[in-house]
Amino acid sequence: MVRHKHQGLIDNITRYVDLNDIEKEEICKVFQYVKVNNGEIMSHPGNICKYQHFVLNGCLKLFYSAIDGRDHILHFLPEQWWASDLYSYFNQYPSEMMIQAVIDTEILQIEKKNFDKLLKEFPVFESFFRIIYQNALCAQHKKTIETLMLSARERYLNFMESFPMLIQHVPLKDIASYLGITPEYLSRLRNQIVKK
Amino acid sequence: MVRHKHQGLIDNITRYVDLNDIEKEEICKVFQYVKVNNGEIMSHPGNICKYQHFVLNGCLKLFYSAIDGRDHILHFLPEQWWASDLYSYFNQYPSEMMIQAVIDTEILQIEKKNFDKLLKEFPVFESFFRIIYQNALCAQHKKTIETLMLSARERYLNFMESFPMLIQHVPLKDIASYLGITPEYLSRLRNQIVKK
DNA sequence: CGGTCTCTTGACGGAGTTCAAAGCTAGTGG
DNA sequence: CCACTAGCTTTGAACTCCGTCAAGAGACCG
Numbered sequence: 143m144v145r146h147k148h149q150g151l152i153d154n155i156t157r158y159v160d161l162n163d164i165e166k167e168e169i170c171k172v173f174q175y176v177k178v179n180n181g182e183i184m185s186h187p188g189n190i191c192k193y194q195h196f197v198l199n200g201c202l203k204l205f206y207s208a209i210d211g212r213d214h215i216l217h218f219l220p221e222q223w224w225a226s227d228l229y230s231y232f233n234q235y236p237s238e239m240m241i242q243a244v245i246d247t248e249i250l251q252i253e254k255k256n257f258d259k260l261l262k263e264f265p266v267f268e269s270f271f272r273i274i275y276q277n278a279l280c281a282q283h284k285k286t287i288e289t290l291m292l293s294a295r296e297r298y299l300n301f302m303e304s305f306p307m308l309i310q311h312v313p314l315k316d317i318a319s320y321l322g323i324t325p326e327y328l329s330r331l332r333n334q335i336v337k338k
Numbered sequence: 339m340v341r342h343k344h345q346g347l348i349d350n351i352t353r354y355v356d357l358n359d360i361e362k363e364e365i366c367k368v369f370q371y372v373k374v375n376n377g378e379i380m381s382h383p384g385n386i387c388k389y390q391h392f393v394l395n396g397c398l399k400l401f402y403s404a405i406d407g408r409d410h411i412l413h414f415l416p417e418q419w420w421a422s423d424l425y426s427y428f429n430q431y432p433s434e435m436m437i438q439a440v441i442d443t444e445i446l447q448i449e450k451k452n453f454d455k456l457l458k459e460f461p462v463f464e465s466f467f468r469i470i471y472q473n474a475l476c477a478q479h480k481k482t483i484e485t486l487m488l489s490a491r492e493r494y495l496n497f498m499e500s501f502p503m504l505i506q507h508v509p510l511k512d513i514a515s516y517l518g519i520t521p522e523y524l525s526r527l528r529n530q531i532v533k534k
Numbered sequence: 535c536g537g538t539c540t541c542t543t544g545a546c547g548g549a550g551t552t553c554a555a556a557g558c559t560a561g562t563g564g
Numbered sequence: 565c566c567a568c569t570a571g572c573t574t575t576g577a578a579c580t581c582c583g584t585c586a587a588g589a590g591a592c593c594g
Contacts (some may be wrong), residue, residue: 206483206486206487208487214483214486214487216479216482216483216486227479228472228475228476228479229476229479229480232472232476261465261468265461265464268461268464268465268468269457269464271468271472272457272464272467272468272471275468275471275472275474275475276424276428276467276471278471278475279424279471279474279475279478280424280425280428282475282478282482283412283423283424283425284425285482286412286478286481286482287402287410287412289485289518290402290410290412290515290518291402291404291410319486322485322486
C-alpha cells in the first residue's frame with residue numbers, strides 16, 4: 143500500500159465528500175499507481191478503454207485519430223483531472239479515442255470492475271463521481287460556448303491563460319488541433335501576437 | 339399526486355436503476371408538472387437557474403444570449419432529456435444562459451433544495467444522476483469531435499438525422515445558431531442540398 | 535392593411551485552409 | 565562527436581468556406 147502516492151487523490155476527493163479510514167484504505171487498494179513517459183499511449187482505438195486515470199502530475203491528452211491521419215484533441219488533462227474514454231469504459235465497447243502522455247506523467251488508474259465494486263460498496267463514491275461528472279459537464283458547456291462565440295485568435299489567447307504550463311511543453315500542432323485550426327494558421331497567429 | 343404525469347420520468351429512471359414504491363412516491367412529490375407554450379422563457383440570464391427540467395414531450399433550447407444580441411444555442415432538449423444551466427443551479431450563481439420552449443412542451447421540474455434532499459435521503463438517485471451526467475458527458479464528447487472534424491454542411495446533414503422532428507418546427511436561425519453558422523449561410527447550404 | 539420577423543439572394547470581404555518548400559530541432563546510429 | 569534522418573515549425577501564394585451588409589420576398593398578426 144503506497145499511501146503517499148494516493149494522498150493526492152484522497153485530497154482531491156475530500157474537497158467534495160467526506161471519507162472515513164476504511165474508504166481511504168479502499169482507494170489505495172483499487173487505484174493503481176503508474177508512471178508514464180512522454181509519448182506513451184495508454185488507450186488505443188479498437189481496444190476497450192480499460193481505465194479511468196486520475197492525473198497526479200504531468201499531463202495527458204484525449205484525442206480522436208481520424209482516418210486521414212489527422213488528430214483531433216478533445217482535452218488536455220493536467221494534474222487533478224480525470225482522463226478516460228467514458229463511452230468505451232462504461233459500455234465496454236471498443237474505443238475510437240486515444241489517450242497519450244504529453245509529458246512525463248504520474249497517474250492513478252482504476253479498472254471498470256473495481257470501479258463498479260467501489261461504487262456499489264461505498265455510496266460516498268457515487269456522490270463523488272456524480273459531482274465530478276456534473277462539474278465536467280459544466281466545464282464542457284463553457285468550452286462549447288467558447289467555440290461558438292470566439293475567433294481562433296481569441297481561443298488561443300484563452301488557452302494560454304488556462305494552460306500556461308502547457309505552452310512550453312506541448313507541440314504547436316497539438317494546440318492547433320485542440321483549438322480546431324491548422325498548425326500553419328496557429329503559427330501565423332502566434333507571430334502576429336508576438337509582434338505587438 | 340398526478341402519478342400519470344410522472345410515469346414518463348419513472349419509466350426513464352427505471353431504465354437505469356430500480357425504484358421501490360416509496361421512491362416512486364417521492365418522485366411524484368418533488369417533481370412539479372408544468373406545461374409551457376412555444377416561446378416561453380423558463381430561465382433568465384442574471385437570475386439563478388431554479389430548476390432542472392425533465393422534458394416529457396416537446397422541446398426546449400439552452401442558449402447563451404451574447405451582448406451583441408446574438409444567440410448561441412448549446413443544446414436542443416427534446417423529450418426524455420434534461421435541461422438546466424447546471425453551473426448556475428448547483429452553485430446558485432446568477433445564470434448567463436437562457437432556457438426557452440421551442441414548441442409547446444410538458445416538463446417535470448425540481449428545485450435545488452428538493453434535489454439535494456432527494457439525493458441525501460435516497461442513494462439510488464445519486465446513482466441515477468451519476469449515470470445521467472456520465473451519459474451526457476459522452477454525448478458532449480461526441481458533439482465536440484463533430485465540431486472539430488466536420489464542415490458546416492456535414493454538421494447540418496448530421497443534425498437532420500439526429501433531430502428530424504425539429505426540422506419542421508424550429509426556425510432556421512436557431513438551427514444555424516446551434517451549428518455555429520449564420521442563418522444566411524445555412525439558407526444557402528440548404529438550397530445546395532435540395533438541388534441535388 | 536401596415537409592421538415585424540424570418541428566410542432568401544447577391545456581391546463582397548476576411549478568416550482560416552491547402553499545398554509546397556525550406557529552415558529547425560532533436561534523436562539516432564556509426 | 566558528427567552526419568543523417570524525421571518530425572516540427574515557418575513562410576508564401578492561391579484558394580474556399582463562411583461571414584457581413586444590404587435589399588427584397590414571404591409569412592404572420594393585430
